[in-house]
Amino acid sequence: MFIDIPSELEAALTDRSLPPWELDGSFLAQSTMERYRTELMATSRFEETAGILRHALTGEGGGYAVLRLGNLSKALGAGDRFRRLATAFAAEVAVPFSPFPRWPLWKDIGVKVDKDPGRSSGIGYNAFHMDLVNATRPPDYTTLLCVRPDPLGGGPSILSDAHAAVARLSEDSRALLAELAYHYGTFFDLFGVGEEYKPFPILDGSDPGEGFIRFTAKMLERSELGQAHTDAARELAEELVRGQVSFMLQPGDYLIVNQRRFLHGREALHSGQETVPVSDRRLLLQLFLRAPAGDGSAA
Template sequence: MTQTGTTAPTLIDLPRELEEALVEISATLPDWDMVAGFPTESTLAQCQEQMGAVPLLKETAESLRHALSGEGGGYAVLRLGNLAEALGTGDRFRRLAVALAAEVAVPFSPFPRWPLWKDIGVKVEKDPGKSSGVGYNAHHMDLVNATVPPDFTTLLCIRPDPLGSGPSILSDAHAAVGRLSEESRVLLAEPAYHYGTFFDLHGVGEEYKPFPILDDSAPDDGFVRFTAKMLVRSELSPAHADAARQLAEELVRGQVTFMLQRGDYLIVNQRRFLHGREALHSGQEAVPVADRRLLLQLLLRTPASLAS
């Protein structure tokens, strides 16, 4: 991984013994059979049984969970480059990545039209600000307008940009809120914000419109329902827009920036951090589609929010 920010990202390297064991069991891990967007109980049980016998997995999973949800945490990058080198980045590698994510929470897909993994490639004809566009993708949380957003969003790097651009950006949302004035926080807590559409989704509750950016959960635990795109794509009152703009500026001021490399697996706790991406270099149209940057997105739901 190449770091381009001033603060080091939270990296988790796998012990060699664990890597070797994961390569060995990768051929026998189950396909992820899904019902209504969630894995079947038999699939989860089979995966847990196989992964439970892997040496050093428990310790690595504990480190990962602490990095995501412990004090001061909120995101981590599992470095799976050696597994990608040994297995390629096809089905066996992807099943392993899902199995590792399942050590944190339950993998699911809210999109009936897409498989468990959602491709995020580079499409030069797309809106530049979209995840698959070539422009700056500002700080946001995924499914901001759902009453029950995913607890975690994850991005698996299959191919970095061959032109060397498009670093990931992350920012501690609660820390950014804490740097705002009381007046701005009051405005952000009002249900005055809206963004995006809500169509053909399951497992994420209902459409939340309008919504507050700050909810009434315990400090440092609730969602900061923010996407910087609402500043240019939603009609907001001047006062509410100004408060959101101040938050956007604080997110940029506190962001961590780093470049994902092949096999890096970024996992973000959406209750703590917001994510995005810097713009890609010009000239993407000259890069063959099969060589362009490719990430795979997977969403996770904690058992607690699944029950609720």
């Protein structure tokens, strides 16, 4: 699931400067997507690389990919030129958008030592979850672009095949997970993700191997659930950990996760984060994607 950029494509992209993007509401404008695609299709092996990326995300056995853009980030830095290229790759998968009107298209995820350790910007273990779990139309893809890894060496990304984990559960547990019994988090000031879903089922009734697995391990500690439903969700959490893969994102690595197949999280950052200057701490950029209507990944 790691995709290297061919050297001739890297060379072509290093010399190319895409125009600033435009938004249509909270979504990347269709005109921008067409402009980016037209310009990059003219570069050697872009279409081939984009096809490999799409297959890794939606093909049999797939569900996530890491696009290795490190050489481009070294050549271009992590500013606008590089982010436009990453946006163009993302637009080959689905439509980039921001569900948070108070944030730009790309949202910074830094490190704050005084935050809840289990949150994305915290320093502790960020347990398996899907983003915007309590929305009726969660993003089809969540993506993370690594600007800086933890300089102390912590914080590996973790991913797990949610459908494979569910398949290992008992029928009784699956029946409980399909009930409208779960809730987590708040819901306000959001665009493009439907309405609040509360309570929601963890299993949405789709055929086995399809649909969202609406799960966040944080609900086990922060939501009032009946014992039977808690036990079923805890069993799923254990199976997710049992099947997890783990890797360190390097500068320029672009992780894209199909939320209909995989859940994601992060191991704890290394101790001593308070000694690291804020400007040197781990920094990721997050972007969400909505699959077009009629696409197999669309909500």
